[in-house]
Amino acid sequence: MNAAVAAEAIRDFQETFTAVRREIGKVVVGHESAVELILTAFFAGGHVLIEGVPGIGKTLIVRSLAQALDLSFSRVQFTVDLMPADITGTRIVSEGTDGRREFVFVPGPVFAHVLLADEINRATPKTQSALLEAMAEQQVTVAGKTYPLAPPFFVLATLNPIEMEGTYRLPEAQLDRFFFKVVLDYPSEVELERILGTTTGAEPSTVSPVLGRDSAAVRVEHLKQLVRQVLVAPHIERYVATLVRLTGTEDTATRYVAYGSSPRGGQALILGAKVLALLDGRPHVTVEDVDRVALPAFRHRLVLNFAAGAAGVDADQIVTRVLASARRARP
Amino acid sequence: MARSAAPDAVEAIQRQLRRVRRRRNLRELQRAIYLLIAVVAAAMAGLVLLALRASPGAFAEGAVAAGGIALFAAVAVLWRGHRRWVVRQGAPRWIDRETRLGGRLVTLVEIHRRGEVAAPLFPLLVAQNVARLSVWHPDRVVPRRVPRGALAAAGSAVALLGIVVALGPRLVPPPPVVGAERPPGGIEPVDLTADRLALAPANGDDDAAETSNEESAAARLQEGIRRALAPAPTDEPPGSGGAAASDGGAEESRPAPGELAARGDEAGNESSDRGARVAAEPRDDAQGHGLLEQPHDGDDDAGRADGAASGAGRDLDPNLFGAPSAPGSGPNERFALSLAARVHARAGGPGGSGDPSAPPVARPPAGLAPGQRAAAAMPRMPVPAAYEAVVRALFARESPP
Helix, strand or coil: CCHHHHHHHHHHHHHHHHHHHHHHHHHCCCCHHHHHHHHHHHHHCCCEEEECCCCCCHHHHHHHHHHHHCCCEEEEECCCCCCCHHHHEEEEEEECCCCCEEEEEEECCCCCCEEEEECHHHCCHHHHHHHHHHHHHCEEEECCEEEECCCCCEEEEEECCCCCCCCCCCCHHHHHCCCEEEECCCCCHHHHHHHHHHHCCCCCCCCCCCCCCCCHHHHHHHHHHHHHCCECCHHHHHHHHHHHHHHHHCHHHHHHEEECCCHHHHHHHHHHHHHHHHHCCCCECCHHHHHHHHHHHHCCCCEECHHHHHHCCCHHHHHHHHHHHHHHHCC | CHHHHHHHHHHHHHHHHHHHHHHHHHHHHHHHHHHHHHHHHHHHHHHHHHHHHCCHHHHHHHHHHHHHHHHHHHHHHHHHHHHHCCCCCCHHHHHHHHHCCCCHHHHHHHHHHHCCCCCCCHHHHHHHHHHCCCCCCHHHHCCCCCCHHHHHHHHHHHHHHHHHHHCHHHHCCCCCEECCCCCCCCCCCEECCHHHHCCCCCCCCCCCCCCCHHHHHHHHHHHHHHHHHCCCCCCCCCCCCCHHHHHHCCCCCCCCHHHCHHHHHHHHHHHHHHHHHHHHCCCCCCCCCEEECCCCCCCCCCCCCCCCCCCCCCCCCCCCCCCCCCCCCCCCCEEEEECCCCEEECCCCCCCCCCCCCCCCCCCCCCCCCCCCCCCCCCEEEEEHHHHHHHHHHHCCCCCC
């Protein structure tokens, strides 16, 4: 790839990203940074955990994303009685034309490009774990047989932080598989006015597909491949490694963090930074790119101890301190 | 296209990188040198000023303070230079930061160093860097080859030092004059020049045992500076009209410091000679002197016609103390006061004949048995060099009323 071709590829990425963001913005009022982070994770090949109170547009964002990219979309409402087979699919006995009966695999909702796992913390850990293999390996194993998932595969799970009764905390292994954790705040007053105006009219806004249905998956994979090609200098890798290490050794972290980030956190930092670099038209990652994605990449990967809860310290505060320490140590 | 051009482009980028780094470091080196020159020159100027104007104690304190400040400033300059020195590894990052290249240069250099030039986006990175070569051209990153501020500071400090050195003799405070001004036909006031007041160190003396070596060194340094910038006047008191010079025609040579202890007699001799010269001059102010002859160590046999010891002066002899000794350089040095001048009694006094022209007559002391030797005053006594000024002031003679 020569310079001109590379520049054209980056421009194509920027245009696609911007177009999808614009389409989502037609129906989702506000949450610009959250949408950008979700798209960043999507093009980086990760999954996103969205936390927010009910009614602020979590599901709408995911559905709009699927529509804008013109990808297949599934939604699973997680409940306490949801079983793993309800997600992955199951084998049923089917009788053939010749009268013979055999087991036939019926794919579950996980077999889609975009999967919305709504209120994922309401399902039992067993059911939650059903997503583990799909999220990490992009495949599902049912009755000893493995079924690959068609790329791109993107899981968006939502969490309701206020209704904790009858919920199950996500296991750390499950949390670690989410690329980013995005927190949706309440809309501002101006945004609220726009929401009321756009959602109660006679013609609600609709999302137009940015990519063609036939080529969408291929285009998305191509763009994801471009993301992987973004250059990362050794000093950036050192910086990310320092950040990951500091999540467990920084002064504040030592006091309040039981377990720091895993190496997956570092991977998320670099991949997310690569997407931001492309968005900025650069073929290389900078420290600023890394800093911008540090909070969503780390906040769900820190296991806080009791002292943190007692002191009212949350993961965001610790990540902010870690970033400040890393900046001071930067040459 | 770009892939084939990449090696040349990378080489051009690295060449410019080296140029910028070399230019920057050369400038920082100059800055450090100029600032060091400024620090040293300023400290020396301060030291010279202190040496010329301050008392020995103040000079010692000032010298320590000036030295400390100069040392601190020099260390600060060197530390700053060290921090601003651009090493080879850090040059891309420094240029990147200075010219806001967005990490392009440092990424290119590091990726190239790691050998990942086959990466698909590397040609684009090279192209972006080539397009920005003018942004970090050496003339823009390091606009001036010479650090003007540091150069001006160095020049100012050196100029200040030059001014101080040039004006050094004028900056020496006037010597304290002991005694009245010279009356018409009277004696010359004794000139105690400043270098005499700050004479040799007093350490080594039992009374000054607490004087530290540092103070001694400071005193030597101060004396050295003063001697270098404001040479000590000759033994002729200023304004003496060159009478002695015209009289003898030759200046007395100052004894070497090391010779002082051994040359106590010589000092006395010098004084005696000078006294003799002065005595030979026509004097109209010596009247009615009874002469009390005092033996002079080593000069007992060198009597003069007027009965005084050899080299003894008269009552108005300005060189009562003999030739000033040179400031000492050794800690145990002494100077010798040659109290060889004749002691005169005024008319009506113990020996007062009232006739100035009458030759002095030695009178045997009364009340002594024959052969009994009279107690003789000690004409010469070793005195610690540091006390010379005090002794001179105490023994200074005022002009006659």
